[in-house]
Amino acid sequence: MSEERPASELSLAEQVANRREHREEIRRMGLPAYPNRFALTHLVSRAVEEWSPKDAATLEAMPEEKRKVRVPGRILALRRMGKKAAFLDLSDGLSRLQAYVRTDAVPEADWKIFETLDLGDHIGVDGVVFRTKTGELSIKVHGLTFLSKSLRPMPDKWHGVTDVEIRYRQRYLDLIVSPETRRTFEVRAKLVGYIRRFLDARGFLEVETPMMQIIPGGAAARPFVTHHNTLDLPLYLRIAPELYLKRLITGGFPKVYEINRNFRNEGISTQHNPEFTMLEFYTAYADARDQMALTEEMFAGAALEIHGTTELPWGENKISLAAPFQRLTMKEAAIEYGKNLRSGPITEEDLSTLPALRKTAGRCGIEDVERFGDVSGKLLAEIFEAVAEEHLIQPTFIIDYPAEISPLSKTRPDDPGIADRFELFIGGMEVANGFSELNDPDEQADKFRAQVAEREKGDDEAMLFDEDYIEALSYGMPPAAGEGIGIDRLAMLFTNSLSIRDVILFPLMRPRGERR
């Protein structure tokens, strides 16, 4: 095993070859290199939790019988003190625990196992918990079991995985060496768990509706296209579950929700991944205001349960999820955040007529104003997004959306031009979108027709006419309010992650050509 290797041999290949040879040594000892099972008493993090409160004297005073443990873990550090003793750090991905192995404390065969070990290998140790003279909690090893081989070297022990590309493409490496990454995904899981319990406790039924749809609806977005072979049927990955969930409200479920993936064939950014997780929930007999109140309660409750506070750090800022959240109409927000515009402040008049809106949009740097045609609602929304969205750091409900850009929403009883709709912005991101659901089948059909007309004018994100949905509505859907919440973005807020890719385990990446 120490023979000379040709100088031309690559360093990585050499390291892999060494590790394969070490694995062969395990097999030559008659041991399985990949055993099926290890009967543990503690995972590393549980052992640390249990023993770290006890100091050296306390541990010393306890009988060895009570300090016996059997712990598996991945070796993340190995400090050999000559040929007769060594310290190794075992990790379960969350915590680390040191093990102390010495030749006179383990059977000869186990020492032979130890001598084959490489960084990254999995082992199990039998031993007794103690503290070294520097006070480090450790296991004095009396027995050692080989559990699995790492044939490739671990990432840099000090820097970890700093290359974001490797972090996303090889998330497992990031997770092995970065407890913060592990924590991010644990917080995400807790968040989703909290939301489920929150809704379940309020009588919502969790359902699953088609991800593959014949008519992609419920949102303004471009879909992914696929095909069913035996039916010879073009299918679309859903852009939203909305229209199916409302069929269920029609079907008599008073409260339903779904947490699942949506797919939108759009660009990728720090706030967008082509597949993303959305919560949609619908409450019969409620309106947009009720959904807003429920949202405030949900977010504040989740923050309290997960972080013990409603104050969350967000980059340089601190976000308060304490209810109630601020409410601004879209126009108010555009005026408020448009007042320092270089070309002069935005006034009420600048937002009141089509020509004024076009002029204002131009002033906000929105290009090709003509593409919005004569739809003044689109212009207002564009202006709002241009001047206000990024400034909405604290939770803010934006209300009074133009009806023209809200074809699935009821309008306000006092103004058919304004949708009874809201969007919630936090940290400069759109986190939620909800409204009182349009349930008049004739009005819905008219709005679908208007969408189809938009599509014919070149808006490829405009909705399609869904006849089956109109038929469902025509049987009578009770009044209801619905809302969608971007789970990934909410997870960003809860983990202070400024990129959506940091809260998605395997974000979409272009395949790498030169790798095998």
Add this chain to the structure above:
RNA sequence: GGGCCGUUAGCUCAGUGGUAGAGCAUUUGCCUUUUAAGCAAGGGGUCGCGGGUUCGAAUCCCGCACGGCUCACCA
């Protein structure tokens, strides 16, 4: 798709036209309570890819690939 930045050893990075470097990892030797263990000696490189300029290119120029940020569109 546009703009900016990046790509050098397995990892993290230095190297502004003149023989390809450091730390960690790896290999060998010493060390039985260390902890980014230590000490000593080695091995490991198509400098992202392809062209060009030059006596000479990791370095300058052009193109391409991949990645990040950002703008545009969306949640």
